[in-house]
Amino acid sequence: MFLATVPGLAGCLSAVGDTAMRGEGVQTALQIYTVWMLGLLMAMAVFTKYIRRQVALVRAGGTMERATPKHVMVFLGTCFAVTLLTAAALGTLLDI
Numbered sequence: 896m897f898l899a900t901v902p903g904l905a906g907c908l909s910a911v912g913d914t915a916m917r918g919e920g921v922q923t924a925l926q927i928y929t930v931w932m933l934g935l936l937m938a939m940a941v942f943t944k945y946i947r948r949q950v951a952l953v954r955a956g957g958t959m960e961r962a963t964p965k966h967v968m969v970f971l972g973t974c975f976a977v978t979l980l981t982a983a984a985l986g987t988l989l990d991i
Contacts, residue, residue, distance in 0.1 A: 934978030
């Protein structure tokens with residue numbers, strides 16, 4: 896439960912704090928938070944099979960596979976692309 900809620904809350908606090916420091920409104924903070932979280936959620940959905948395999952290894956008493964720099968770059972690239980596409984779609988659909 897901790898791992899499911901803390902990243903979302905930290906992201907929300909970060910978005911609200913950053914926009915407050917810039918003097919922007921609450922709506923901007925919520926839009927930024929929504930784009931971040933949707934991007935991460937979709938990237939996690941893309942890598943669900945890999946994540947489940949890692950969790951199964953740990954539950955079986957093994958250790959997780961070490962992520963190579965290539966794995967990290969693919970995940971971050973996918974997350975970045977999905978976040979940009981989400982922002983573009985929300986900007987187009989919601990007229991932001």
